[in-house]
Amino acid sequence: MASYRTEVWSDWCPGCGDFGILAAMQKAFAELNLDPAQTVVVSGIGCSSKTPHFINVNGVHTIHGRGIAFATGIKLANPQLKVIVNGGDGDLLGIGVAHFVALGRRNLDVTVLIHNNKVYGLTKGQASPTLRRGEKVKSLPVPNLQDAVNPIALAIASGYTFVARAYSLWVDHLKEILKAAINHKGSAVIDVLQPCVTYNDIYTAEFYKDRLYKLEDDPSWDPIVRDPSEDEEKKAAAIKKAEEWGTRIPVGVFYVNPLKDTYEERLAQRNPSYSIDNPPALQPISREDGSPIVGPDEFRKIFKRFIVNVKKL
C-alpha cells in the first residue's frame, strides 16, 4: 500500500482539528488505494489549505476561495483524475461562495472538504460565515452581527448530490464518509466540524462532546434518493435536519442523489467528442513533424462558412 504521508512538517497549532481531517484523508486514500499520481488535492488559502503539502498525492495549493475553481478546470480537462478540494469555511463559504454554489449546479465529480471552525484562523480569529449572530469568540472585541450560513442547506440548495457533516476528532467516522464521498459520482461536500484550539473558545471539543450524534444511529434516517420522485422530499428532510443545532447536533450523511447526471456526462451528451476515456488534456494536438492536427484541409472543412474562394473572372 502506498504511503500517503510526506516528509513535510505540518505547522498547525498543537491539537488543531486539521490533524484529524488530514489523518482521515490519508487513511481513506489508503483504503481506497488511490493512485497518488492520478489524485489531486486542491486547496485555497488558510491553515486548512496547507493540507496538500502533507499528503503524498498531487497537490495544488491555490489562492483564497478559488480551490473549487482550480479544481473545476483540472477535472474538466482530465476527468480521469480524482479531485478533492480542501478549504476553510471562510475560504469556501465566504470569499469562494460563488464557486461553491457553481460546483453544486454543475454536479461535477469533485469532493469538497470544509474545515469548519467558524473563524479565520491564519489571520488571527476573525468571524467566519458559519459563526452565528451574537457569538463572540476569543479574538473578537465585539459580538458578531452577521447571521451564519448553513453549509448543509446551502449545498443541497446548490445541487450537490452528496452532502454530509462530520467531526474532525472522529477520524474513522470522517474517513468512512470521505470514502463514500470520493466514490460518489457527482459533487460531494463534507462539512467537517473542527475545533480551533487557539481562537474559538465557544466551539471547543468540550462543546461538541455532549451534543454530537450520528445520523446513522437513527434507523429511520435514510438520506438516499432511490427514485427521482423521492428527491424533493429527501432534500426537504435533509434541510430540516440541517437546521438542528443546539443540545443535539447531527453528523453523518444528510443527502445523496446518485441519479443525477454529472457535468462531465452532460458535456459528453452534448458533445460526443468529449469523453472520460479520451480527455481533452490527453488528446494529441500536433502531428509527428510538429504541424498542427488541424491542417489547412481540416481548417477549410471546420470553418467552411468563413472561407471565400476568389472567383476567376
Add this chain to the structure above:
Amino acid sequence: MRKDVVLLVGGAQGSGLETTMQVLAPAYASLGYGVLANREYFSNIVGRHSYIHIRVSSSGEARPLYYPADFLGAMDAETVFTHWDDIGEGAFLLYDLGTARMRLQQIASMEPDLRSRLMQQYREAGIEPFTVEKVVEYLEREKRVRVIGLSFTALFDVLIKKHGLSRAQAQRFRSSILIGAIAGLTSLDREALDLGLQRRFGSRPKVLEINRDFIASVADEVEKEYGAQLKLEPAEPKSGEYVVASGNDVVAMGKVVGGVRYQAYYPITPASDESVLLEEFEGLKIDGESLGSIAILQTEDEIAAVSSVIGAALTGARASTATSGPGFSLMVEALGWAGKNDVPMVITYYQRGGPSTGLPTRGSQSDLLFSLFASHGEFPRIILSSGDHLEAFYDAIEAYNLAERFQMPVIHLLDKFLANMVASVPFPDWKAIKIDRGKTLFKAPTGPFKRFPRDQPLADRPVLGSGAITWYTGDENDEYGHIDEDPVNRLVMYERRWKKMEIADREIPEDFRVKYYGDEDAEVLLVGWGSVKIPALEAIERLREMGVNAAYLHLRMLSPLPKRRVSEVLSRFDADRVIAVEANYLGQASKIVTMETGFMFRKYILKWTGRPVYLHELVEGVLDIVRNGRDKVVLSYGK
C-alpha cells in the same frame, strides 16, 4: 472606375446593418477585393444608433478606413442627422423619403451632447429648420451630393403585395434596400452577390428568395437611374481564397489550430463572441469524424474562468480565457499564481474604453501598462499584441507555444477595433505554423518530482496525471513545490523565475517581435502597436506621395520588448521625428520603450474617443507634427 470605395450604413441597433455587412463582405471578397468593415454601436440591444463603415479595395487587401465616405445609406433620420458631414463632395446619400419631415429635436435616442453640437453646426451652415429634408437639400446644394430618396413604405408595399407578407415581415427585409443600392452603384457582380446571400440566408430558402428578388429590383433601379458610379477597378487578389471574419473569429480559429482543449469565460463585450464561436466547434467534427474536443465552460465569474484555466493548464491541456478590462481586473490575483508556478496559461485580452465600464462597446489601447504590471509581486509574463487579423490568427497559436515553451502566462492583447472589424484575410500559410509544447511531459517517472529544480529555469513539466507527483503553491516554494521561506531559497527561486524571461528574450526572434515598415533612410518614424498598424501602413504610403518619407515601427511583443532592435532603430532618427501613435492618453507603449531603452519620446499622436484611428486623420496628424512642429496631436474623428 475607382480603386477604393468607402461605404457607410447606419440605423437603429437591430435594423439589418450586420446583415448588410455579412452579405457584402464575402460578395466582394469572392471577386478578390479587400474588405475591411468596422461596426460602431452603443451598449444597447435594440434601438440606439449604430453604423458600419466599410472599405472595399481593389488592391485585394483589407485596407484602413477613412473619411469622407463615398456612400451613406441611412435606415433612419438619425443617421442622416448624425453622419451628414461624413460624406464627401459628390458622394451618394440614400435615405427614406418617409423621414424627410423628421426634426432633429424628435430623435429621442440621440445623445443630448451630439444634438446640441449638430444644432450649432446646422445653424452655422444655414440649415434651418433642423429637418432631414433641409439637411439633404444642403448636401445637394453645397456638396453636390447625389441623393437617392426612396420611399421605404412604397418599397415594402410592393414586397407585401408580391410575396403576401405582413408589414412587420416586410420590414425585416430592409437591409435589402441598402444592399441593393450598394450593389447597383458599384455594379456588383450578381453571382458574387448571390454567394453573399447564400451565406447569410442559405438555410432559409424562402427568405433567400425574397431577399434576392428585392435586392435585384432595388439594384436595377438604382443602377438605371444613377449609373454604376462607384464601380471598382478589377481586383488584384492577394490570395485564391480569403477568410472573411472578425478579429474575435480569427482568434477562435487560431486557438483551434493551436490545439485549444479548454476555454473558460465569463460574458463580456467585446470578448465573448470568441468563446461562443469556439463552443459551436467544441466537437471539432469533420465529416462525422472528430479530431478532439474543446471543453468550454461559461463560469460564474472571471475569477473562476481564469482559475479553472490554470487548473486545466496543469493537466497539460492548452487552456485559455478571453476577456476585456473589467474581467481582467478580476483575474489579476490568479495571474500572479500562474506566474509564480510556471503555468502556461493564455489570456486573450480585448481592450475596450475604460476606466471602469468606460465605453463598453468602443475600442482603446489603454490597458497595456495594466497588462504589464497587473498583480502583486514580480513575475515574468509575455505580452503579445496583434496588429491585424492575420497577425491575430498566428498570435493565437503562438501564444500557446510561447506559454508552454517558456512556462509562463501569456497575455494576448487585442482591442475592440480588431475584435469587431470584419476583414478579408488571405488564407494563412500553414508552413509558418508549428506546435511547440516545450518541456511538457505526459509520461513521467513515478513518485515525488522536482518540478522546480534550482539550477534549471525551464524544467521538465510533468502534467497532473503523468505519473509524477507534483506540488504547487502560491507561497514561495522548494524544488518540490512545498512552501519554503528560507532566504537563500527565496533568492534562488525568485531569480530562477526571472531567468526564464532572459531566455525568452534571447530565444524569441526579434523579427517576430518587432517589424520595421518603410525605407531604411526614412526621415519620420511612427511607432505603434496593435491595430494602429492598419492605418499606419497606408499612412506611410500616402505620406511618401506627399513628400514625407515616413516609416512605421510595429511593436508586436511588448514583454519582453526587443529592446536592442528597438533602440537600434530609434537611434537612427532625430527624436523630433519619432512619433508615438496610440489609442490612449498616456502613450503607453512609448512609456515601455522609454523604460526599456531610455529613448524619450517628444511627439505623440493619440486618440481616446473610443473610435478607431482613421487613415486620413493619422496622415493629417503626421503632417501637422512634421510641418508645424506640433508636439502632440489628439485625434477625434468618428461618431
